[in-house]
């Protein structure tokens with residue numbers, strides 16, 4: 001099985017690269033792809049760079065050019081839900097683009113004709129994540145993730161996103177990856193560990209917790225790979 005694993009920033013995939021150790025490297029379309037073998041799995045690992053466009057390009061490349069059959073995302077996010085503290089893990093049940101706005105034509109936020117406001121994650125991968133969380137006694141929140149090309153560091157904006165999309169966390173890539181995987185019929189899974197609370201302290205918290213939260217997300221993802229490999 002060929003599994004794509006992506007992050008947005010180098011810090012998000014570094015713990016994975018350290019864990020799997022040996023790679024073949026392919027440079028393509030202004031990005032670097034790391035190929036590794038783990039148990040009976042073939043892995044393709046890359047970070048996309050920040051934001052929806054880069055994330056969509058990397059996801060599509062991993063699927064179309066490198067033939068990944070599942071895609072797992074590991075990274076950090078800003079918390080919206082008060083259930084989520086820095087370092088906690090959230091997996092997206094569904095994702096929306098909070099900055100997609102043609103409401104001038106009477107459409108809801110996050111919607112364009114022939115698109116969907118919410119894209120749902122793969123049920124099997126969600127089940128695997130629950131199994132891993134239960135067996136390891138790890139708190140894993142399931143919830144809605146909202147994505148936009150903006151670092152949110154304002155309580156007002158965060159509340160608007162909460163009200164409009166009932167989102168529990170926000171970040172800058174997940175929903176674009178979801179759109180690509182949904183269109184290409186590839187099961188996907190978006191995992192994030194909280195780095196900040198998307199409020200006025202977000203910039204500071206993000207810098208402080210990027211590495212530790214990235215590690216938590218990556219280490220959970222590795223446990224999921226163990227589960228996928230033995231299934």
Ligand code: SAH
Pocket residue numbers: 008009050051076077078079150151152153170171172173195196197198199202206
């Ligand atoms: N400090 C970085 C920029 C980080 S942007 C630099 O200067 O290069 C934030 C990244 O973490 C994005 O990839 C996004 O997906 C995630 N993220 C974490 N907290 C976020 C928040 N409050 N708002 C938006 N994205 C957030």
